[in-house]
Amino acid sequence: AQTVTQSQPEMSVQEAETVTLSCTYDTSESDYYLFWYKQPPSRQMILVIRQEAYKQQNATENRFSVNFQKAAKSFSLKISDSQLGDAAMYFCAYSSPGTYKYIFGTGTRLKVLA
Amino acid sequence: GAGVSQSPRYKVAKRGQDVALRCDPISGHVSLFWYQQALGQGPEFLTYFQNEAQLDKSGLPSDRFFAERPEGSVSTLKIQRTQQEDSAVYLCASSLDFSGDNYGYTFGSGTRLTVV
Numbered sequence: 001a002q003t004v005t006q007s008q009p010e011m012s013v014q015e016a017e018t019v020t021l022s023c024t025y026d027t028s029e030s031d032y033y034l035f036w037y038k039q040p041p042s043r044q045m046i047l048v049i050r051q052e053a054y055k056q057q058n059a060t061e062n063r064f065s066v067n068f069q070k071a072a073k074s075f076s077l078k079i080s081d082s083q084l085g086d087a088a089m090y091f092c093a094y095s096s097p098g099t100y101k102y103i104f105g106t107g108t109r110l111k112v113l114a
Numbered sequence: 115g116a117g118v119s120q121s122p123r124y125k126v127a128k129r130g131q132d133v134a135l136r137c138d139p140i141s142g143h144v145s146l147f148w149y150q151q152a153l154g155q156g157p158e159f160l161t162y163f164q165n166e167a168q169l170d171k172s173g174l175p176s177d178r179f180f181a182e183r184p185e186g187s188v189s190t191l192k193i194q195r196t197q198q199e200d201s202a203v204y205l206c207a208s209s210l211d212f213s214g215d216n217y218g219y220t221f222g223s224g225t226r227l228t229v230v
Contacts, residue, residue, distance in 0.1 A: 042223055043223045043226075044222065044223040100147075
């Protein structure tokens with residue numbers, strides 16, 4: 001069975017600085033999808049970034065980028081120029097084609113310090 | 115609608131009471147998912163609908179949990195004879211594609227259920 005591990009329960013970053021959130025996963029499959037979701041106190045989870053495993057190129061969305069290391073089964077999220085609005089819980093998620101479900105990690109709480 | 119709407123936002127139930135949680139997905143989204151998020155944990159899959167068909171209910175914890183989506187739009191998650199371990203946030207999500215892999219999910223704000 002696939003698993004997703006987020007080993008950092010909490011991280012802090014100064015406003016305008018860069019922070020990296022870690023995610024590792026375990027799978028025997030070669031084709032899958034990986035996601036980062038943000039969950040602010042409002043509870044509504046918002047898609048931050050998506051990566052297809054068969055694509056070598058790391059996904060990027062404005063200030064958010066990933067470092068996808070397929071062989072190491074690692075999928076870290078880098079947030080550049082951190083803003084106060086980035087403070088939230090961040091969840092890493094894995095999806096296997098045809099299973100119609102995501103497997104989430106336990107989350108990392110990100111604090112942004114002014 | 116513009117987003118996924120869930121109601122109620124908060125629900126307090128006495129142990130043994132039945133509850134019904136509603137999810138109104140984005141119009142035109144064929145896929146609908148229910149997840150359970152315990153305090154301090156990531157969401158865990160409960161069930162999946164493709165239009166009105168419930169294709170996967172493997173995550174439902176017991177036969178006290180029941181979900182339906184009779185017309186392929188609004189969905190209801192029902193919990194019978196609630197127990198304290200049912201206390202959690204119940205998240206609904208919808209997706210334009212069948213799996214959520216291509217576009218990701220759009221989540222609602224969830225229903226926080228507290229069983230006392």
